[in-house]
Amino acid sequence: MMRLPRIDKATPVEWPESTLMAWQALEERVSRDALSIGKGGAFQRLVKLIEACSRRGQDLPDEVYQSRPGVRALTWLWLQSETIRDGYLHQESLEAMLSSQDEQLSRMAVIQLAQLYFREHDRLSKDEKGLMESLGVILVQQVDAIQSRARIQGRDVIAVIHREGWLMENNGPASLVEKCLETGLPLDDFVARLGLEGYMDGRFGEVCRAIYYIRELEKVPVGEHHDVLNEIVKESVSKAPYQGSMRVGHAALKILIDRTEGEPSDLWQDVILTIAGDPRVSGTNRQFAEWWAPLGDDRVNKVRGWLAKEDLKLFLEAVEQYGLDSRDEGLNNMFPARKKFLEGLFSQGVVRNSRLMLGSKAEFFVKRILDKEMLSSYAKMDGQMSDKAVIYLDCGQFHIVEGSHSFKIWLYQERPDPSLVNYDKNYYSHSDLTIKLPRQYRRDHKGKRYTGITHYPTTWRRKVIEFLVDHDVELDWPALFTRQEWLDQKYQHGIPVKNGSRLKTYEGG
Template sequence: MKLPPVHMPVVEWPARTIEDWRMLIEKGARMAAATGKGDAFEAMLARLREMASTGRFEGLPALLKRRLTARALTWLWLNDEVIGRRLFSARLLTVLVEAQPPRLTRITLQQLAQFYFRRFDKLDEHEGLREQLEQVLLQQLQLLPEPRVSGPQADPLVTLKRDGHWLLPLDGPVQLVGQVRDSGHELGATFAALGLQGFDDGRYGDICRAHFYLETLRGLSPGEYDPVLDELQKPSVAKAPYEGERRIGHIALEILIDRAGQEPGDAWLNFILNLAGDPRISRNSQNYREWWQFLGEERVQKVRGWLSKEDLRLFLQAVEQYGIETQNDDLQRMFPARKQFLEGLFKLKLIRNTRLLLGGRAQHSVNRILGKEVKTTFARMDGKMNDKAVIYLDCGDFHLVEGSHSFKIWVYLASPGEALRSYERSSFSHADLTTAIPQAYKRLYPSLPYDAFTHHPPLSWQNRVFSFLAENGIALDIEQLLNRSDYQPYLRKFGMPVVNAKRTVVPPLRQADSPVEPARKHGGRAGAITVSAPQGPQGTTDSRATPAQDPVVPRAVTSAPVGRGTQQHDPVVPRSVSSSEVSAPAAAPPMLVNEGLLAGLKPSALTILRYFVDNPGDKVRYAANVFGVDAREINQMLYGPLKDLCARDEQFGWTVNEAARLALEALDEQEGA
């Protein structure tokens, strides 16, 4: 049987009826709030407030034997922060429990539990008070009888009796958030399901939400900004407990530092510095002990490495701005070359650590220009260094101290003592940088060379630095350290530095009684680089980490003459050549190739070309050692007649292009016929 559809009548309630219901709801809420708060309760509240104001508590132990007093006292603890603080103590908590045998009433116990959730870790402002209250709650909950009737909503005391052993301890928020995350529910819904509505409005709930913030951090892309970063910077969140002595802020720092690569991005770096400050400070400082000592040395060093770029930026900013403000033409003219040199070291990933030193005037200039953007710490300089800026750079295999104005660039093969590396010292003078620190270096490494160069004339100071390092077996990609407009003029004037095959070994630290002046090695006239072994202890390997272009012992053919810079090893090219073939004797004019891609090339150039055909990717110094000639002669050919036939790769190796290789094969076949 098919029945007609049922149309439910739509009833419009009169406005008067709706208003009556609203008034009933409000009345019910007032009655619920006033439950147990009759005239006697209000009188007891007034009496307790008077005791707190006057400090006279003589009659309180006797009053606490009454259920009404216990309920009023815990109500004040929960709802009146000022009076509650005066009335709450470990002694009074003990007296309350002892005065209420066999157990606290349900209302008193629930108020006490809410008070615990609201204050939570803040209870530890009085040592041991949180743990004492936790134990009181656990003991009282176990004395609570099972409810005879269960309602539609969960009973908070029943929940705490069942789960209080893991909810109430200091790591309770971690445990709760873990369960919420695993179940896929929301935090507020979980509190409601446990019957703990209203228990999440204090510190316990804040800490739970902070743990959710940490989960958000774990899901961010490296360097990505999120409003949760602002929340985690708030002291109430950052200093919330996590586990043991570690705080939420410690875990947030660990997450970001571990997930960031070489470039953390401005958002993450600003968060780290705003929360924990610059780690390049004394280990005894309060900020270091509060934050950085919990993160481990590896993370500290990683952040210090990030801040090297910031130091470099501030140094260059100080130098550039001072030159502009003082209209110092010489300083402005020298600035681009210094900037390229220092930024090139950073791009080559050679800089491991830095230390920025600013004179008073330089510091004022930086602060005035950048204002609150300046978050890094720096050492101060006084006296004649008042208007200057200096930066110390630890580049692993060598160390630099570079300064503004007429301050020389100092080059060391090892760390020049602890003064610049240690953050315990915060001020330096001109004498420290030019006398005391070099003397400390001499005491530590009596036979290890160092040097200092003025920044004049242009290109010469870079050549002196490159030459000093090359003589001691350290290779640099000089193209990255010179402005594009300076690179070719530099090559024409000085050529490529010849890197000594034997690295100068840094000896173990020693403290000499009578310091010996180390050899200050110079390259003679500009561009003249010797390939002889450097002074001091030497070896073919160095225990320290080497840069990307490690010096390699050169290879040579057995039939090559054992001349300058050559050694006898297994052959690496199929034919024997001599230095006379490369240098092309002047007495007999060489025969030139008359046609094709190789037209006009001398036999010496063809010999070099054949070498790189047979040994693609080899470096210039290998070829120079094989032929027993200066590397400059090889470079002159590669950058001269062979420049369109060969290409240099990122590792400074040379390869003959395909067209030239085929042309050379055709020429060899023609000559063989």
């Protein structure tokens, strides 16, 4: 089949208008002729036969697979009709077609299968795993056979596949992008050099562009906005195949997570959560298995550590809003001190993980404030805890369970119970947190201390510091207070020392 090279009318070469018009007319005539080749009476009859079988839900007769017009009709309809593809495109039909044709398909049928491969690509395996791979193998075999019989090598897609057989491999799009980057050419120019222009409008081209975005993402300044971020979060991009079983979204997540040191920007964190969801869910959760499990524990734990700050934000917003709406004077009075204390812990980077728990009323306040922006996961509480918010903080050397209202601040030397970070458990009662948790801790950690401290305004932070100092925890204590509160603390109670006098001359800070 003749294939005319395209003329770029925007080039500086001076083409006479009559030449351009004649060339355009020739292009259109060749395109029309190409569509009509091999589509005579037998072809049309078999198209109608296949369509009739599809409407009736019948198997295709042997004639479709055994005759050349039948194979051309079927491969053409696979391109034209999603219904025909769903009904008759599968591994068995490909095998039947090959065996009936003595393993040699016509050039037209192979071209139509190539068009199908590039247009649908990974979508071929949506309902039947491995279908894309099978079609790729068939195309390489058929193309090689055609080229071995040809006296003159053409310039169509048959020649491209013969020359660039790697395009038919599972990681064909990734290989294309890698080879493109090696040349330094823009993607479209490299595609034109290969001879694939006109075959990049479907899913294959979409996957190539998605992988190209990954390469761009590696160059975006850490934490900053770039148009590629808007593309990466699209499901059609993030779910595009990348390498092996990995998708483009997995590659993007690895880059965003690995390139971020310390706290992520809100923008990058939101992109990560939009693609993969919150990693603080059960390991059996479908989305966790799909997106987080392939990334490995180190990346999962890193992001969970980032999200501890999100939990704190939600906890503080729930407590503050409830105090304001209910005009609870006691809650409002104690809120600033709790907020400063918790934010001081986070500012020192000691918080490694967290778990947020919201009663139904607290949940209402948070959702009302954030509306659809709430990406964090949380456990629920009800009954006595309906108006409360509780946060668990894993601080490495110590652990905290802190709640709103009259809920005590509980301190533990060791993690009190694995269920606090077991995301299969998503409901807690007052009894779970104040009776069962300490009891479980005594049973599991004999000789390891814990304490529950009531939030008396003048004493609770001093007692927290004393507990921590006695267990060799060293923190920037002034960061847990306002400047005036720290001065009052320092001069009234001194600086705690382990197992010693609580009053000590303060030196600096």
